[in-house]
Structures are given as structure tokens and as C-alpha cells.
Amino acid sequence: MIISGTYGEESNIWIAYIKELNFNVAASNKAELFQNIRESIKQLDKKQNFFEVNDNADASTFQIKFINMSLFSAFVFKSLRNKEKVSQYKIADKLNVSRTSYSQYEVPTIEPTLTKFFDILKALGYEVELNIKKIRRL
Structure with a gap:
């Protein structure tokens, strides 16, 4: 199961967004942004890491792949x-x-x-x- 979103940088703030889910994450740099995406999902998946977040930098998109x-x-x-x-x-x-x-x-x-x-x-x-x-x- 995969959910896709977009991300970008404006005024030194990086934002990731999944429109359909109203999922928003912000950070001061790209690495922190992806860490914040992972942390927001880890709130549900406290122990097992049944997901991965992948960056498609060419298209400024990301995918969350759920294994569970x-x-x-x-x-x-x-x-x-x-x-x-x-x-x-x-x-x-x-x-x-x-x-x-x-x-x-x-x-x-x-x-x-x-x-x-x-x-x-x-x-x-x-x-x-x-x-x-x-x-x-x-």
C-alpha cells in the first residue's frame, strides 16, 4: 500500500503535503522534513517500522510505502x-x-x-x- 505526496521549499521552509488526507509536515531543511514525515507515522507504528518513506527528488514527490x-x-x-x-x-x-x-x-x-x-x-x-x-x- 502506497500513498504519495508532494514537497517543496518556499521562504526557507520545507513543506510536505498529501492533499487528500490533509497531511502536512514542515521543517527547516529537506533532511529534517523527511525525518518529520517518518516521526509522524512512527506515532502509530511505535515499535515495528512497517513503513518506508521514499524521495522522488526529480518530481518533488514522496511515497509512504506501508508494509502492514x-x-x-x-x-x-x-x-x-x-x-x-x-x-x-x-x-x-x-x-x-x-x-x-x-x-x-x-x-x-x-x-x-x-x-x-x-x-x-x-x-x-x-x-x-x-x-x-x-x-x-x-
Whole structure:
């Protein structure tokens, strides 16, 4: 699972941005910017490093590659919920579950099924576009 964003420098401030998720990170230099991106994700992935951040300097873009579905979904759910300024209670109510049950997807302690992933995004007011591409020959 990969999420892409853009970055750039203006007035001696480096900014990374993922528009769809309202994800913003700032720093005084490029190295610090990428460190701050990693640190913001490590808040969800405290021990395991199930992600990597890659720089495509030619295009001023970056990619966050998640190796773990629960971390990917937690990052997406929490980012979108914060963007929409809704509580976990409201999302849980739309899903007909308790807040505690829903919060386990944001911690992340539970990996959602694909159906549950779609349901949570729908409760947040979003839909999924799935992009599948071949990465190697069998």
C-alpha cells in the first residue's frame, strides 16, 4: 500500500503535503522534513517500522510505502477523521459499533478486512479507488 505526496521549499521552509488526507509536515531543511514525515507515522507504528518513506527528488514527490495493512488503514482513518473534524464516536455510530471497537482500527490493534476498510471510509464520507499493477513476473 502506497500513498504519495508532494514537497517543496518556499521562504526557507520545507513543506510536505498529501492533499487528500490533509497531511502536512514542515521543517527547516529537506533532511529534517523527511525525518518529520517518518516521526509522524512512527506515532502509530511505535515499535515495528512497517513503513518506508521514499524521495522522488526529480518530481518533488514522496511515497509512504506501508508494509502492514493495519498501519496503513490507521494512518488513513485517523488522517481523514481529523480532516473531517469528526469524533471516533460519530464514526462508530455510523458503523453501529462502540467507540472502543472503532478506535482499535486507529491504534492500530486490528487489521480491517477489505469490506470493513470500505465501510469505514464510507462512514468518513469517502470512497475507494483501487489501483492494481503488476510488479513482477510469476
